[in-house]
Amino acid sequence: MTTRTSIGTSAGTGSSTGGHEQAVLDAERWTAQNYHPLPVVISEAQGAWVTDIHGRRYLDCLAGYSALNFGHRHPELIKVAREQLDRITLTSRAFLHDQFAGFCRDLAELCGKDMVLPMNTGAEAVETGIKVARKWGYRVKGVPEGMATIVVAEHNFHGRTTTIISFSTDKTARDDYGPYTPGFRVVRFGDLAAMREAIDDTTVAVLLEPIQGEAGVIVPPPGYLAGVREICTAQNVLFLADEIQSGLGRTGATFACDHERVVPDAYLLGKALGGGIVPVSAMVADRDVLGVLRPGEHGSTFGGNPLACAVARAVVGLLRTGEYQRRASDLGRHLHRRLRDLVGQGLTGVRGRGLWAGIDIDPALMTGRRACELLLERGVLAKDTHGSTIRLSPPLVVEPEELDWAVDQLAAILRR
Numbered sequence: 001m002t003t004r005t006s007i008g009t010s011a012g013t014g015s016s017t018g019g020h021e022q023a024v025l026d027a028e029r030w031t032a033q034n035y036h037p038l039p040v041v042i043s044e045a046q047g048a049w050v051t052d053i054h055g056r057r058y059l060d061c062l063a064g065y066s067a068l069n070f071g072h073r074h075p076e077l078i079k080v081a082r083e084q085l086d087r088i089t090l091t092s093r094a095f096l097h098d099q100f101a102g103f104c105r106d107l108a109e110l111c112g113k114d115m116v117l118p119m120n121t122g123a124e125a126v127e128t129g130i131k132v133a134r135k136w137g138y139r140v141k142g143v144p145e146g147m148a149t150i151v152v153a154e155h156n157f158h159g160r161t162t163t164i165i166s167f168s169t170d171k172t173a174r175d176d177y178g179p180y181t182p183g184f185r186v187v188r189f190g191d192l193a194a195m196r197e198a199i200d201d202t203t204v205a206v207l208l209e210p211i212q213g214e215a216g217v218i219v220p221p222p223g224y225l226a227g228v229r230e231i232c233t234a235q236n237v238l239f240l241a242d243e244i245q246s247g248l249g250r251t252g253a254t255f256a257c258d259h260e261r262v263v264p265d266a267y268l269l270g271k272a273l274g275g276g277i278v279p280v281s282a283m284v285a286d287r288d289v290l291g292v293l294r295p296g297e298h299g300s301t302f303g304g305n306p307l308a309c310a311v312a313r314a315v316v317g318l319l320r321t322g323e324y325q326r327r328a329s330d331l332g333r334h335l336h337r338r339l340r341d342l343v344g345q346g347l348t349g350v351r352g353r354g355l356w357a358g359i360d361i362d363p364a365l366m367t368g369r370r371a372c373e374l375l376l377e378r379g380v381l382a383k384d385t386h387g388s389t390i391r392l393s394p395p396l397v398v399e400p401e402e403l404d405w406a407v408d409q410l411a412a413i414l415r416r
């Protein structure tokens with residue numbers, strides 16, 4: 001599925017690092033230090049591969065935290081984007097445009113829901129979910145004004161806005177940004193008894209990642225999502241599934257909730273919905289939930305713009321084929337099999353589902369960051385999280401032999 005050349009080779013001379021060093025220094029000089037990027041300066045990409053400014057190629061095993069599920073510059077998505085650039089890119093929601101309804105219908109149908117509220121970033125989709133759930137709580141459930149509570153999980157990651165970090169349990173994400181938004185109760189992920197305990201008459205929603213990505217690709221115990229569904233239904237509480245990272249093919253199904261045949265009350269989507277071209281996010285739910293909104297109560301200048309709708313509609317078209325879900329499932333099985341063989345050989349644990357893995361490097365060997373630096377030297381891009389964990393989420397268009405090659409590189413750095 002990808003345009004391929006030989007694996008792991010350097011097309012550049014590698015002799016001049018001047019441009020590279022200057023680009024790293026300039027980035028440090030001119031930008032806030034809210035990220036700690038690996039020292040690679042990328043200038044081009046195609047499929048599962050990126051190329052740096054010296055022509056060295058790397059297999060992208062992060063894929064924009066799943067924003068690039070369909071690979072870099074997927075030909076069909078690029079074609080749609082190009083055509084749309086030549087027609088119209090922005091209207092604002094003050095006017096309708098000819099890409100809007102078709103995208104919303106196709107996405108709603110993919111999700112089996114009535115309607116869509118398009119936004120841009122993942123955090124905005126989550127904020128939308130929180131606002132809609134609160135309003136639903138007051139107007140439909142009858143929660144006294146200002147009393148709504150939402151239950152969330154420990155080690156969650158739902159974005160970076162002030163409200164969202166208010167219920168983060170990660171000190172780095174949260175400290176120094178108070179005062180915090182009240183109305184959230186944090187329970188242990190995977191613990192149904194704790195969930196039951198936390199819900200009362202004021203509870204309007206449970207907000208969960210079906211698989212916790214940033215926490216290290218943490219898969220809940222079997223039956224957890226189905227249990228949460230049952231509790232929510234029994235207690236008249238909305239189940240908001242943040243499938244921003246787990247959804248749209250990554251786990252081998254359209255949604256991670258599908259693995260337990262669970263249908264949440266709302267899907268919060270982002271990342272891959274924009275096809276790696278434009279930021280597109282959405283809340284997707286039935287009319288009894290999203291129907292609580294009236295004109296002027298919520299919105300976004302760029303949300304649902306023509307370029308976003310055209311690209312995201314094409315993304316929905318790719319997902320409808322089932323091909324990417326199948327690839328994630330098949331390749332994922334292979335990836336996990338190979339990674340499991342490395343447990344005890346430098347890895348202390350492997351988790352995940354589909355083409356998505358959290359791997360724990362033996363801390364006695366090196367940190368996750370060091371492992372990512374060594375992988376970079378060998379032509380593999382990956383990202384560490386929480387000390388010794390690395391997330392692997394290659395584009396779903398990666399070829400089996402490319403995946404094998406990446407695992408070989410991992411095995412090699414663990415053997416050092």
Ligand SMILES: Cc1ncc(COP(=O)(O)O)c(C=O)c1O
Pocket residue numbers: 065121122123124126157158159160209213214242243244245246270271
């Ligand atoms: C599960 C989840 N929700 C929300 C977000 C926030 O998305 P964005 O960075 O587009 O705001 C992320 C980003 O990593 C995520 O993984």
